[in-house]
Amino acid sequence: MTSTPKLSDLAGQLADIVGAANVLVDAADTAPFLSDWRGRYRGAAQCVVRPGNTGEVAAVVRACVEAGVPIVPQGGNTSLCGAATPDATGRAVVVSLGRMNRILALDAQNNTITVEAGCQLAAIQEAAQAADRLFPLALASEGTCQIGGNLSTNAGGVQVLRYGNTRELTLGLQVVLPSGEVWDGLRGLRKDNTGYDLKHLFIGAEGTLGIITAAVLKLYPLPKTLTTCWLNIASPAAAVELLNQAKSRFDAQLTAFELVSEPSLALVQQHIPGASRPTASSPWYLLAEFADAEPAAVEYWLGERLADGSVSDGVLAASAAQAKKLWALRENISEAQKIEGVSIKHDIAVPVSRIPEFLARADAALAAAFPGIRVVAFGHVGDGNLHYNLSKPDAQDNALFLACQAEVNRIVHDTVHALNGSISAEHGIGQLKREEILRYKSATEIDLMQTIRTALDPRGLMNPGKLPGPR
Amino acid sequence: MTSTPKLSDLAGQLADIVGAANVLVDAADTAPFLSDWRGRYRGAAQCVVRPGNTGEVAAVVRACVEAGVPIVPQGGNTSLCGAATPDATGRAVVVSLGRMNRILALDAQNNTITVEAGCQLAAIQEAAQAADRLFPLALASEGTCQIGGNLSTNAGGVQVLRYGNTRELTLGLQVVLPSGEVWDGLRGLRKDNTGYDLKHLFIGAEGTLGIITAAVLKLYPLPKTLTTCWLNIASPAAAVELLNQAKSRFDAQLTAFELVSEPSLALVQQHIPGASRPTASSPWYLLAEFADAEPAAVEYWLGERLADGSVSDGVLAASAAQAKKLWALRENISEAQKIEGVSIKHDIAVPVSRIPEFLARADAALAAAFPGIRVVAFGHVGDGNLHYNLSKPDAQDNALFLACQAEVNRIVHDTVHALNGSISAEHGIGQLKREEILRYKSATEIDLMQTIRTALDPRGLMNPGKLPGPR
Numbered sequence: 001m002t003s004t005p006k007l008s009d010l011a012g013q014l015a016d017i018v019g020a021a022n023v024l025v026d027a028a029d030t031a032p033f034l035s036d037w038r039g040r041y042r043g044a045a046q047c048v049v050r051p052g053n054t055g056e057v058a059a060v061v062r063a064c065v066e067a068g069v070p071i072v073p074q075g076g077n078t079s080l081c082g083a084a085t086p087d088a089t090g091r092a093v094v095v096s097l098g099r100m101n102r103i104l105a106l107d108a109q110n111n112t113i114t115v116e117a118g119c120q121l122a123a124i125q126e127a128a129q130a131a132d133r134l135f136p137l138a139l140a141s142e143g144t145c146q147i148g149g150n151l152s153t154n155a156g157g158v159q160v161l162r163y164g165n166t167r168e169l170t171l172g173l174q175v176v177l178p179s180g181e182v183w184d185g186l187r188g189l190r191k192d193n194t195g196y197d198l199k200h201l202f203i204g205a206e207g208t209l210g211i212i213t214a215a216v217l218k219l220y221p222l223p224k225t226l227t228t229c230w231l232n233i234a235s236p237a238a239a240v241e242l243l244n245q246a247k248s249r250f251d252a253q254l255t256a257f258e259l260v261s262e263p264s265l266a267l268v269q270q271h272i273p274g275a276s277r278p279t280a281s282s283p284w285y286l287l288a289e290f291a292d293a294e295p296a297a298v299e300y301w302l303g304e305r306l307a308d309g310s311v312s313d314g315v316l317a318a319s320a321a322q323a324k325k326l327w328a329l330r331e332n333i334s335e336a337q338k339i340e341g342v343s344i345k346h347d348i349a350v351p352v353s354r355i356p357e358f359l360a361r362a363d364a365a366l367a368a369a370f371p372g373i374r375v376v377a378f379g380h381v382g383d384g385n386l387h388y389n390l391s392k393p394d395a396q397d398n399a400l401f402l403a404c405q406a407e408v409n410r411i412v413h414d415t416v417h418a419l420n421g422s423i424s425a426e427h428g429i430g431q432l433k434r435e436e437i438l439r440y441k442s443a444t445e446i447d448l449m450q451t452i453r454t455a456l457d458p459r460g461l462m463n464p465g466k467l468p469g470p471r
Numbered sequence: 472m473t474s475t476p477k478l479s480d481l482a483g484q485l486a487d488i489v490g491a492a493n494v495l496v497d498a499a500d501t502a503p504f505l506s507d508w509r510g511r512y513r514g515a516a517q518c519v520v521r522p523g524n525t526g527e528v529a530a531v532v533r534a535c536v537e538a539g540v541p542i543v544p545q546g547g548n549t550s551l552c553g554a555a556t557p558d559a560t561g562r563a564v565v566v567s568l569g570r571m572n573r574i575l576a577l578d579a580q581n582n583t584i585t586v587e588a589g590c591q592l593a594a595i596q597e598a599a600q601a602a603d604r605l606f607p608l609a610l611a612s613e614g615t616c617q618i619g620g621n622l623s624t625n626a627g628g629v630q631v632l633r634y635g636n637t638r639e640l641t642l643g644l645q646v647v648l649p650s651g652e653v654w655d656g657l658r659g660l661r662k663d664n665t666g667y668d669l670k671h672l673f674i675g676a677e678g679t680l681g682i683i684t685a686a687v688l689k690l691y692p693l694p695k696t697l698t699t700c701w702l703n704i705a706s707p708a709a710a711v712e713l714l715n716q717a718k719s720r721f722d723a724q725l726t727a728f729e730l731v732s733e734p735s736l737a738l739v740q741q742h743i744p745g746a747s748r749p750t751a752s753s754p755w756y757l758l759a760e761f762a763d764a765e766p767a768a769v770e771y772w773l774g775e776r777l778a779d780g781s782v783s784d785g786v787l788a789a790s791a792a793q794a795k796k797l798w799a800l801r802e803n804i805s806e807a808q809k810i811e812g813v814s815i816k817h818d819i820a821v822p823v824s825r826i827p828e829f830l831a832r833a834d835a836a837l838a839a840a841f842p843g844i845r846v847v848a849f850g851h852v853g854d855g856n857l858h859y860n861l862s863k864p865d866a867q868d869n870a871l872f873l874a875c876q877a878e879v880n881r882i883v884h885d886t887v888h889a890l891n892g893s894i895s896a897e898h899g900i901g902q903l904k905r906e907e908i909l910r911y912k913s914a915t916e917i918d919l920m921q922t923i924r925t926a927l928d929p930r931g932l933m934n935p936g937k938l939p940g941p942r
Binding site: 109 | 578579580581582583603624625627631632635636638639648652653654655656658659660661662663664665666667668669671672674675676680691692693694711712715718719722723724762763820821822823824825851854855856891892893894895896897898899900904908911912913915916919920922923924925926927938939
């Protein structure tokens with residue numbers, strides 16, 4: 001980058017703002033910021049800047065905009081769709097929020113926590129727990145991901161059924177706009193009807209409308225008991241019926257409802273040391289968790305379900321350790337599938353009522369097009385969200401299977417679309433589905449998004465190349 | 472309007488779209504649509520149009536935009552801030568959604584109901600109940616207001632503590648944009664991360680960004696038991712402490728938590744026939760309701776609170792009829808205050824933790840400025856939202872008191888602002904607080920709102936004069 005004095009000027013200006021130690025230019029220093037954690041995307045940047053506070057972020061944005069340089073905001077860099085990786089031109093500046101990791105305030109009586117964007121999710125969970133409160137967002141990457149990234153992708157996870165997505169857990173935001181101005185919406189209010197609800201525009205915008213620098217998040221009472229069970233059921237339709245039956249009985253005490261197919265469990269049993277079947281074999285399983293329900297009430301409910309045949313076998317975890325083991329069966333599916341070999345993954349949502357139809361239609365269409373293809377379906381059935389993954393037929397080689405990816409995606413996404421669903425339930429669009437989404441969103445919706453993006457960022461410098469661009 | 476052929480042309484065009492019977496021009500026909508229900512605002516319009524479906528709304532918008540004529544969307548016309556009343560120029564066309572009152576679908580397994588914007592709130596509650604589900608939005612005007620208005624003002628009410636505002640109850644929208652295009656976002660998904668969440672932009676926008684024509688709303692299990700109690704407490708600080716204590720014990724089973732001051736209850740007792748005190752006299756009261764909690768558990772909890780002195784007296788409703796009587800005490804405060812005489816009202820929110828400080832500061836500042844002024848404070852303390860109303864000193868005459876309105880507003884709103892609160896918690900801005908809000912929002916926030924408004928409605932024809940305009 002020393003060949004273009006213009007760029008050096010900018011790096012120098014940025015060093016004046018954040019300190020030279022916080023402007024990374026050497027390849028060895030910048031490498032971790034230029035590739036996503038799975039190594040699927042690799043980009044380049046003139047430098048990586050690590051501001052220490054909101055004022056510095058604003059000054060960095062102003063300097064970049066003045067220089068006409070694209071800005072790529074980055075949190076814990078755990079995106080599954082390349083949303084935080086710069087493109088290959090090397091023109092961009094990566095703004096890494098990791099130094100802004102302070103818990104700014106915790107108001108136990110208001111049930112809110114105010115945090116900087118660079119806070120790790122796990123640190124927020126811990127701070128809440130220390131105040132006898134729950135911050136319910138929980139994800140596989142919680143020890144690495146940062147709340148700014150969770151907000152920018154509206155992260156989901158395993159407790160959405162009860163507590164909602166990141167969006168529903170957010171009361172206020174502070175954002176550095178593409179103009180370099182700071183919008184201070186750090187309010188901790190449950191009700192505030194004074195104009196457009198701007199925070200919802202920035203949540204899930206993948207950094208294209210500004211850089212989230214801080215947030216006020218909701219806290220909940222810490223559950224005093226958790227009751228976890230593993231249930232054998234006959235079909236996805238039985239899962240949806242049981243979900244509503246459990247909701248009607250336990251309402252908000254039902255906090256998780258996860259579907260696992262037999263092929264998913266079989267992979268875990270095969271590849272994950274120590275994994276053992278909690279029940280007899282069954283085509284489908286459910287992992288359900290209840291917070292603050294009387295364990296005896298859950299046991300009674302389960303007894304009734306065994307008696308009426310809607311559940312054919314089931315175990316209730318007798319200890320926290322046993323509950324953890326049940327959760328490990330669910331959480332290790334991705335890992336087991338990775339060990340098994342290459343796979344083609346989907347993160348889809350349909351109305352909960354249409355989960356059975358989705359599975360029937362997608363399974364049949366794939367079996368017809370790709371004989372022997374293995375469906376590994378599991379996920380948050382309580383939210384209508386499945387991770388619908390395909391493993392290659394036993395006999396096929398990897399390259400041949402991966403060559404079918406576009407065609408497989410088409411079948412799955414067309415089925416989702418026919419059922420009024422979403423081709424990205426919780427992972428976002430990023431670079432991965434930027435073109436794909438154009439097939440399924442109306443021109444009106446794409447235009448509306450583009451109109452807003454252009455209005456807020458007329459020069460198109462905020463995380464360009466992420467989310468759909470103009471048609 | 473016959474004096475300007477241009478306008479007649481438009482009315483004729485509109486009649487071609489919706490049928491002549493659905494274009495009202497005579498003064499006797501249009502009068503109910505040109506004034507708000509409280510008679511605080513009175514406007515004029517060239518006509519009132521009553522479209523029967525979304526296509527007609529879109530055609531009406533296109534015709535008005537082509538003619539350069541302002542559009543005022545109107546639902547049940549129950550706004551408390553003049554948000555649905557046209558201005559006095561007579562240029563506008565009022566688009567009344569009342570004919571679009573069909574329940575389009577109810578998906579019990581997905582826990583969603585799809586409705587047209589003109590559905591009365593009560594009709595939606597009833598349709599949900601008929602399917603053994605709860606639509607939890609509940610307001611005083613539910614027999615008159617329409618869901619399109621509830622959405623456009625993000626209505627609150629008495630169950631926000633458990634279920635959230637209208638915004639949190641909405642999964643999808645269909646909107647006619649200022650361009651006359653239809654955005655079809657009628658999705659019933661719990662998770663959908665495919666770009667900006669456009670629905671949140673239209674919810675609470677008071678019709679300035681388009682006309683909401685239909686919505687997909689969340690349903691919940693119908694509670695099987697409700698337990699209602701009336702509690703005597705010493706202070707607002709005791710209310711906040713008890714709120715958190717009850718949340719920790721009952722979590723989502725706590726569905727309402729309403730604060731009532733002794734002067735509020737005294738007015739009800741004085742003016743509402745049949746109203747009687749359920750407990751001994753106390754400076755403050757709470758009305759708390761629990762859904763699906765064991766009544767014995769609530770009784771035990773109340774016993775503990777009486778024993779530890781945090782509640783000095785209390786009754787648990789022994790029947791639905793008695794619960795209704797307790798709710799009537801809370802719901803009749805506005806009516807009683809109206810009978811008592813003129814009042815100056817505020818709909819404010821602060822962080823729940825700061826409710827005691829708000830009351831102490833506002834009470835003291837008002838007492839100093841207006842000796843003898845009577846504070847009638849009550850409301851949704853569980854959401855940090857109070858209706859903080861002032862009645863005139865006994866000896867003062869009405870005109871003299873009302874002349875102080877601006878000064879009283881200033882004291883109350885400055886106190887709210889100092890505590891990082893909102894001057895409109897659930898009623899919106901409309902015409903009423905259009906200037907006032909400019910004192911409290913940052914220039915950056917007003918500009919951001921204006922940028923979005925101009926981007927979506929470049930000609931400024933959607934409900935002009937509502938929400939803040941450009942500085």
